[in-house]
Amino acid sequence: MCGRFVxxxxxxxxxxxxxxDEIVGEHPGPRFNVAPTQPISILVDRAFEKDEAGIPVGELxxxxxxxxxxxxxxxxxxPTEHAPLINGRIETILEKPSFxxxxxxxxCVIPASGYxxxxVGADGSKQPFYIHAGNDGMFALAGLYEWWRDDSKAxxxxxxxxxxxxxxxxxxAPELAHIHDRNPVLLTPETFESWLDPLHSGNAQLLAEVSRGSDLVAAEALFHKVAADVGKVSNDYPELTRAI
Structure with a gap:
């Protein structure tokens, strides 16, 4: 799973x-240890109008x-009724009521420099790795979003x-399997557009296409060991990504 990112x-x-085209809201600045329940930037393609079936109408x-x-x-x-749903398994999201x-x-797309x-070693010890897209690169993580309404407010x-x-x-992906048995779904330039397009209904075919493309991106990812300091949520500085 992916529980921290940069x-x-x-x-x-x-x-x-x-x-x-537009920035909406007050975004966090550069972050080097983003943790669950914290604010993140997400990218969406949105239309201002929808038809009766909820399909976007007009320019995105x-x-x-x-x-x-x-x-x-x-x-x-x-929002605190259950543990935060920070990850969804692409193999089962079409079956899960939450997703x-x-x-x-x-x-949506969640921009990330790395994660x-x-x-976990044979003796149970845990060694953190930083898996990233290079000094100037960025990953586009496949994500989902939802709006929750607080009926107690006006x-x-x-x-x-x-x-x-x-x-x-x-x-x-095979290149990352020695670190962990799961990795985030990483979008290619082609699947990036399909994933964001709200006119493209999400279905098993799209998920399969995105999953295949993710392995191509993951095969090019860079990675190195980092210090255990990243395990503390309050730590948030560039040196956390430094190789040891």
């Missing part, structure tokens, strides 16, 4: 790299939004709505 770019740089806008990492299903009684509706048209994973209260998101994972 975004070593400003929101302005993300806007340029991912060719977004590519936007960077701020979301809580840990998807909150719309039917949840509260299956979001797969259809609420897909941390812990390799209809005109902006804080009534919580935007949350989850990353997707898959069986690890």
């Amino acid at each position: 975004v070593a770019k400003t929101v302005g740089e993300l806007l340029t790299i991912f060719e977004a 806008s590519r936007e960077l939004h701020v979301a809580r990492w840990g998807l909150v299903p719309r039917w949840a009684k509260s 299956k509706d979001s797969v259809v048209r609420q897909r 941390y994973e812990w390799q 209809a005109d209260d902006p804080s009534r709505w919580l935007l949350s998101a989850t990353t997707l994972t898959k069986d690890s």
